[in-house]
Ligand SMILES: Nc1nc2c(ncn2[C@@H]2O[C@H](COP(=O)(O)OP(=O)(O)OP(=O)(O)O)[C@@H](O)[C@H]2O)c(=O)[nH]1
C-alpha cells in the first residue's frame with residue numbers, strides 16, 4: 330500500500346479531487362458536507378495500478394485546522410499538492426509547503442485543479458516558483474478538472490509513477506500513529522492510523538504511548554478489509570482489547586514493546602529556522618502535537634523539553650510551529666534523545682559544537698564513542714541499533730553495556746590500580762569487592778568488573794578482585810587468627826606472639842609459612858614472626874642509640890624480650906644492616922645509617 334496526503338489552500342479542490350480519483354467521500358462529517366469544507370482528516374483509497382492500493386489522507390486547507398492538517402501529513406512521505414487554477418498560490422499553500430519542507434517531504438505531484446475555470450498555466454508557473462528550493466522542487470505538474478474530468482487520467486498515471494518511486498520503508502519496529510479512535514458495537518475500541526514502520530499482526534502485544542499501557546491486537550483491518558497482518562506503510566484500523574476510547578486519541582502511538590523510550594527531552598538540529606525561536610512552541614511529529622520549551626544552544630541547535638513524552642528515534646524529522654503567530658518556524662532532526670545535563674558555564678556552547686558535528690543518523694560506534702559507555706537497550710530504544718545488530722565496529726559489549734574501546738582500556742587500568750592498592754593495604758584479604766572496585770575505579774556499573782578483571786589480567790572470585798599471583802587463600806579461621814596477630818603487632822611491633830599464643834589461635838607451622846609466602850609476616854627465627862615493616866622500624870629505633878649498642882639497649886628500645894631481640898639482631902646482621910663488633914656490642918652499618 331501507498332499513502333499520499335493532500336495539501337493546499339482552502340477550497341482549492343483537494344477533497345473533490347480525492348473523490349474523483351477514488352469514488353469515495355473523504356469528508357466524513359455532515360458538518361463538512363454542509364459547509365463544503367474539510368475540517369478533519371478524511372480517508373479514501375483506490376488502486377492506481379492493478380496490484381497495489383493507494384490511500385489518500387485528505388487534509389483540511391483552512392487555516393483554523395492546520396493542526397489536523399499536520400497530523401495528516403506527519404506520518405506520510407508523499408503528497409498531492411493542490412492549487413486552484415483560478416486562484417493560484419495562496420496563504421495556506423505557503424504554510425502547507427513550509428510544513429512539508431520542514432518535514433523534508435520529497436515525493437509529490439502538483440495538481441492544478443479547477444482548470445475548467447481558468448488557464449492553469451499561470452498557477453503552475455507560480456507554484457513551481459514557490460516549490461523551487463524545497464524538497465518538492467521539480468515535481469511533476471498536472472492540470473485537472475474534477476468537473477469535466479480533463480487531466481484525471483494523466484493525474485492517475487503521474488500518481489502511479491510517484492508511488493512506484495517511493496522508497497520502501499527501512500525495516501524497523503512497529504509504530505502506528507493514531508489519528509482516530511472510536512468504539513464499535515460488539516468489538517470495543519478501534520483506533521486508526523498510519524503504520525510508518527514495522528509490522529502489526531493479530532495477537533500482537535503492543536504498547537500505547539504515552540501512557541505505556543500494554544494492549545493486545547484483537548483484530549486488524551486495512552482499508553475496510555480484515556487482515557491478519559500488515560506491514561509499513563499501511564492505513565490500519567486496529568481493534569484493541571482492554572482499552573476504552575477515552576484512553577487513546579490522536580497523537581498517541583501504538584509501538585512495539587522495547588523499541589521506543591518515552592522521550593521528554595532531546596537535542597535537535599534545526600533546519601530552515603530563524604536565528605532566534607520563541608521559547609514556547611508546538612512540536613508536530615507523526616500525528617502528535619505537543620507543547621515544547623525551546624532552549625537555543627547554538628545557531629542551529631536546540632534542546633526541546635516536551636510537555637508530553639513521544640516515542641521517537643534519532644534521525645526523525647518533525648516541525649515546530651508558533652500557534653500564536655500561526656506559522657511553521659522550523660523543521661528539526663532529532664539528534665539525541667538522551668541529552669546530557671547542561672550545568673556548567675559554556676556547556677550549552679560546547680554542546681552546540683558537538684551537535685553540529687553529529688550526523689543525522691549516527692552509527693552505534695559513534696554514539697558509544699560520544700558517551701564512553703551506554704546501555705545497549707538505550708541505543709535500541711534511541712533507534713541507533715537494532716536488537717540483533719552484531720557489527721559494532723570495535724565497540725566492547727559486556728554485561729548489557731556497549732563501551733568505547735579506549736574507555737574500556739582506561740577502566741581496566743584503573744581496576745588494576747585499585748586492586749593493587751587494596752591488596753597492599755589488606756594483605757590478608759587481597760580481593761576487593763566488585764562494587765567497591767567499580768566505585769574507586771570510576772567504572773559505571775559493577776557488573777562490568779568481571780569482564781574488566783579478565784581484561785586486566787586479574788581474577789574475580791568469591792573473595793573479590795585480586796591479582797592472579799596473590800596465590801594464597803586462607804581458610805576463614807586462619808585468616809581471622811592472622812588478622813588478630815597483625816593487629817597486635819601493629820600496636821606493639823616487637824611483641825611477637827609466643828608459642829602458646831600461636832597454638833591457642835590454631836596456627837600451625839604450615840599456616841605461618843604460608844603467611845610468610847603471602848608477605849603477611851616475616852619469620853625472624855623459628856617461632857618468632859613479625860610484620861614485614863618491623864626491621865625498618867627496628868633500625869629506626871636503634872639508630873637513635875649511642876653507637877655501638879648492646880643487646881639489652883636494643884631490647885629496651887624495641888620494648889621486647891630477649892626471645893625476640895637476639896634473633897632480630899641476627900636477622901639484621903644477615904641483612905647487612907647491623908654488624909657485630911664483639912660478644913656484647915653492635916653498630917649500624919654505614920649503609921643503614
Ligand atoms: N469548476 C470546478 N470546481 C471545482 C473543481 N474542484 C473543486 N471544485 C469546487 O471547489 C470547491 C471546493 O472544493 P473542495 O474539494 O471542497 O476543496 P478543498 O480543497 O477540499 O477544501 P478544504 O478541504 O476546505 O480545504 C467546491 O465547491 C468544489 O465543487 C473543479 O475541478 N472544477
Ligand SMILES: [Mg+2]
Pocket residue numbers: 343344345366367387388389390
Ligand atoms: Mg477538503
